[in-house]
Amino acid sequence: MCACHIKMSHKHAVYILYGIIIAVIAAIFAGGIWGEKVLIISWIGTLFLNALKMMIIPLVIAAVITGIASLGDVRRLGRTGGGTLLFYTSTTALAVLTGMIVVNIIAPGSGLEFTAPELTERITEKKDIGASDIVLMLISPNLIASAAETQLLPIIFFAILFGAAVSTLGAKGRPVLDLFNGINEAMMMLVTWVMYFAPFGIFALVATRLGQAGGGEAFWAEIQAVGLYVVTVITGLAIHFMVLFFLLMVLARRGVGYLLSMMRALLTAFGTASSSATLPLTMECAREAGVSDRSVRFVLPLGSTVNMDGTALYEAVAAMFIAQAYGIDLSMGQQAVIFVTATLAAVGAAGIPEAGLITMVIVLRSVGLPMEGIGLLLAVDWFLDRFRTTINVWGDSVGAAVMHRYIHEDDHGDDWNERQDIT
Ligand code: ASP
Numbered sequence: 001m002c003a004c005h006i007k008m009s010h011k012h013a014v015y016i017l018y019g020i021i022i023a024v025i026a027a028i029f030a031g032g033i034w035g036e037k038v039l040i041i042s043w044i045g046t047l048f049l050n051a052l053k054m055m056i057i058p059l060v061i062a063a064v065i066t067g068i069a070s071l072g073d074v075r076r077l078g079r080t081g082g083g084t085l086l087f088y089t090s091t092t093a094l095a096v097l098t099g100m101i102v103v104n105i106i107a108p109g110s111g112l113e114f115t116a117p118e119l120t121e122r123i124t125e126k127k128d129i130g131a132s133d134i135v136l137m138l139i140s141p142n143l144i145a146s147a148a149e150t151q152l153l154p155i156i157f158f159a160i161l162f163g164a165a166v167s168t169l170g171a172k173g174r175p176v177l178d179l180f181n182g183i184n185e186a187m188m189m190l191v192t193w194v195m196y197f198a199p200f201g202i203f204a205l206v207a208t209r210l211g212q213a214g215g216g217e218a219f220w221a222e223i224q225a226v227g228l229y230v231v232t233v234i235t236g237l238a239i240h241f242m243v244l245f246f247l248l249m250v251l252a253r254r255g256v257g258y259l260l261s262m263m264r265a266l267l268t269a270f271g272t273a274s275s276s277a278t279l280p281l282t283m284e285c286a287r288e289a290g291v292s293d294r295s296v297r298f299v300l301p302l303g304s305t306v307n308m309d310g311t312a313l314y315e316a317v318a319a320m321f322i323a324q325a326y327g328i329d330l331s332m333g334q335q336a337v338i339f340v341t342a343t344l345a346a347v348g349a350a351g352i353p354e355a356g357l358i359t360m361v362i363v364l365r366s367v368g369l370p371m372e373g374i375g376l377l378l379a380v381d382w383f384l385d386r387f388r389t390t391i392n393v394w395g396d397s398v399g400a401a402v403m404h405r406y407i408h409e410d411d412h413g414d415d416w417n418e419r420q421d422i423t
Helices: 010-069 074-106 121-125 131-136 143-148 152-167 170-195 198-212 215-225 227-252 256-272 275-288 293-306 309-325 332-348 355-366 371-411
Strands: none
Touching: 010 152, 010 170, 010 198, 010 215, 010 256, 010 275, 010 293, 074 152, 074 227, 074 293, 074 309, 074 332, 074 371, 143 152, 152 170, 152 293, 170 275, 198 215, 198 256, 215 227, 215 371, 227 256, 227 309, 227 371, 256 275, 256 371, 275 293, 275 371, 293 371, 309 332, 309 355, 309 371, 332 355, 355 371
């Protein structure tokens, strides 16, 4: 066991958090007031995003391989994997349920008389995804190509198999695990460095996105056009945030302290609108919050691609909104179909900006809603994407804390705050 873990000092973590909060607020003013003029600093946001993306593949591969190998035998893998999937599936289902209830109560689309707007290229270009494609996504015929496109699911699946295989090799496997363990530590070190840059990066990302939308006034007009829809999505997400917080308290026995520790990751999710890009920070924050490496290395990478509570809720609300706006009455059976497909669509969505908009095709098609409906949501999607991505990352973070406790109990007496190393 080695004690070579890198941890950012608490003082620095707090400064960075303040920095990010100020950055988000300042960015809203800057983007709102100066509009397109702020695009001049867009390169700073790109720089930050690229730095995050640069770390994803090596970090995920090293973290998952060592995380799996540290679980020990295959039975433990089964329990941890099963527990994680159970938690993720049930919270996603809860999120969709919340969305369905809120959208039925507020009914943001009823009374709107939309004639089918033109589909923009952005949607028609994307190919349709079916449920079987989600299963096919698990195995990549070409890992390098998947890595190049940041498709995390096949990479994670491979790393799980590889980690399990190496752990059966005994002494022969040890140097391999040592190597990946070292890579993991080095990557986490890089993450702490990049985190210092987060306030500047997030400022640039939020300000330029608002600027692109034409600044405060133009954006406000867009929001008002579908105002009630925006309110519905944000209300649903806020309720689910609380539900997750409740689960965190009951199942993981953690509370506000944990939320504060995860805050830098949550605000980065808001800034980047990408749970994959945020993943390195999510892992680092969870580690700093005392979540064991086993949980961080397995539960979070998996969560960042398959567990998207915010996206699932959003897909359900959006589909119902489209039905309401077109005056289509959906039976309970059809709503149940939306429930299932919204969950699947969220699993299939990549952790990148506005991916949920694309997988929504699955939901709309399942009950025969007009595809053109997606056009109604385009103008405000980038904005809502930030909120749902934040909830996606919050869902993963709560999952990691819950599984931490669960894995710990499985260990019968290991010090649960002590970091577990495979060496
Ligand atoms: N942007 C979301 C994420 O990265 C996915 C989506 O809902 O579009 O988690």
